Amino acid sequence: MRNALSCDALNCVHNANNLCSADRINVDGMNASTSSQTNCETFVEKGIKGAFTNMMNMNVQGEVKQLFNKNSNSMSPEITCEATSCMHNIDNVCDANGVQIIGRSASSSSGTECETFKK
Numbered sequence: 001m002r003n004a005l006s007c008d009a010l011n012c013v014h015n016a017n018n019l020c021s022a023d024r025i026n027v028d029g030m031n032a033s034t035s036s037q038t039n040c041e042t043f044v045e046k047g048i049k050g051a052f053t054n055m056m057n058m059n060v061q062g063e064v065k066q067l068f069n070k071n072s073n074s075m076s077p078e079i080t081c082e083a084t085s086c087m088h089n090i091d092n093v094c095d096a097n098g099v100q101i102i103g104r105s106a107s108s109s110s111g112t113e114c115e116t117f118k119k
């Protein structure tokens with residue numbers, strides 16, 4: 001399932017104009033009771049190592065769709081999630097539409113969080 005997701009973690013190699021170009025992401029936070037206890041585990045800082053990681057997890061179809069739909073969100077990843085106390089977590093898959101990942105100055109996954117988490 002690919003629900004709309006936006007992300008302001010601009011230092012992440014998968015970030016493309018506040019959208020995520022990864023094919024799959026994983027949100028961790030197994031014991032989370034607030035959004036600040038969650039992270040986007042897929043975050044990889046931009047750089048040479050990050051570029052290789054990006055190639056291994058690209059949503060090519062979504063990127064092409066996004067090229068032709070610049071004003072809408074046509075590129076979102078599949079989201080698995082370990083935060084089982086979140087109301088949107090259905091068997092470790094996120095069913096929320098309009099997921100927001102934040103981490104504007106993050107340089108690692110620990111600087112990100114899923115703001116859509118809701119207990």
Ligand code: SF4
Pocket residue numbers: 007008009012013014015016019020021022025040041042043044101112
């Ligand atoms: S932090 Fe996570 S959601 Fe945001 S662009 Fe990177 S991989 Fe995608």
